[in-house]
Amino acid sequence: xxxxxxxxxxxGKTLVSQKLLERTGFPYMSLDHLKMGxxxxxxxxxxxxxxxxxxxxxxxxxxxIIKTAIENSQNLIVEGCYIPGEWKASFTQDYLSKIYCTFIxxxxxYLRQHFDLVxxxxxxxxxxxxxxxxxxxxxxxxxxxxxxxxxxDIPNLEISNSFMFDADKMADHILxxxxxxxxx
Numbered sequence: 001x002x003x004x005x006x007x008x009x010x011x012g013k014t015l016v017s018q019k020l021l022e023r024t025g026f027p028y029m030s031l032d033h034l035k036m037g038x039x040x041x042x043x044x045x046x047x048x049x050x051x052x053x054x055x056x057x058x059x060x061x062x063x064x065i066i067k068t069a070i071e072n073s074q075n076l077i078v079e080g081c082y083i084p085g086e087w088k089a090s091f092t093q094d095y096l097s098k099i100y101c102t103f104i105x106x107x108x109x110y111l112r113q114h115f116d117l118v119x120x121x122x123x124x125x126x127x128x129x130x131x132x133x134x135x136x137x138x139x140x141x142x143x144x145x146x147x148x149x150x151x152x153d154i155p156n157l158e159i160s161n162s163f164m165f166d167a168d169k170m171a172d173h174i175l176x177x178x179x180x181x182x183x184x
Contacts, residue, residue, distance in 0.1 A: 001026075001182045002066050002076045003174060006083030007103035007156075008142040009051075010118050010133065012165055016104070017079040019171035024075065029065065031080025034058055055082040063090035070098050081141075085148030100178035103149050104170070105142040107160040111135060 003020065005013045017028040035054055038044045046054050062078060069076040083103075088096060111118065115135050142158075149156035155177065159165045 002099045003178050004083050004101035005079040007145045008105045009081050011104040011106055012167055013079040015167045016170045017077050019167050020077050026075040026077050028077035031082040055084050058082045059084050070095055085152040098182050100181050102155040102157055103145050104157045105145045107158055108139050110160045111139050
């Protein structure tokens with residue numbers, strides 16, 4: 001089984017992936033690491049600021065890694081904001097039957113009311129390079145991922161005032177949904 005966790009920046013994808021690793025023993029791959037490998041080896045002119053372009057640059061490589069894991073009967077979690085809405089187009093039905101994907105987003109109301117909490121949790125699982133978070137950019141990013149969820153029929157776990165972030169509960173939910181939707 002392969003579990004894809006995409007969606008907005010700073011929503012807890014890496015933390016949820018870590019929780020899934022702890023529950024399942026499945027390794028996870030951060031697309032941020034793949035991105036930095038390409039940037040640092042100068043295999044691309046793209047930079048850390050080029051999120052949209054990077055998504056479509058990285059995805060073909062990530063898709064082939066996913067196919068290899070499935071062909072080798074290996075489980076894998078792939079997380080990052082670089083999973084495009086049209087990710088399914090990269091796979092045949094046989095591969096798709098072994099993949100579960102969900103995106104995590106945040107409601108605008110939640111972001112506006114809890115921006116300090118989002119900022120404080122930025123390093124919950126990884127030490128990020130210092131950055132100043134832009135509230136309006138995070139709101140726009142979540143809206144774009146929510147639109148992709150609707151357009152491409154991707155389950156969306158939206159963090160809101162009525163559905164607060166809880167990495168353990170999210171991991172349990174994702175694992176339950178993944179087991180029900182794939183032929184594990």
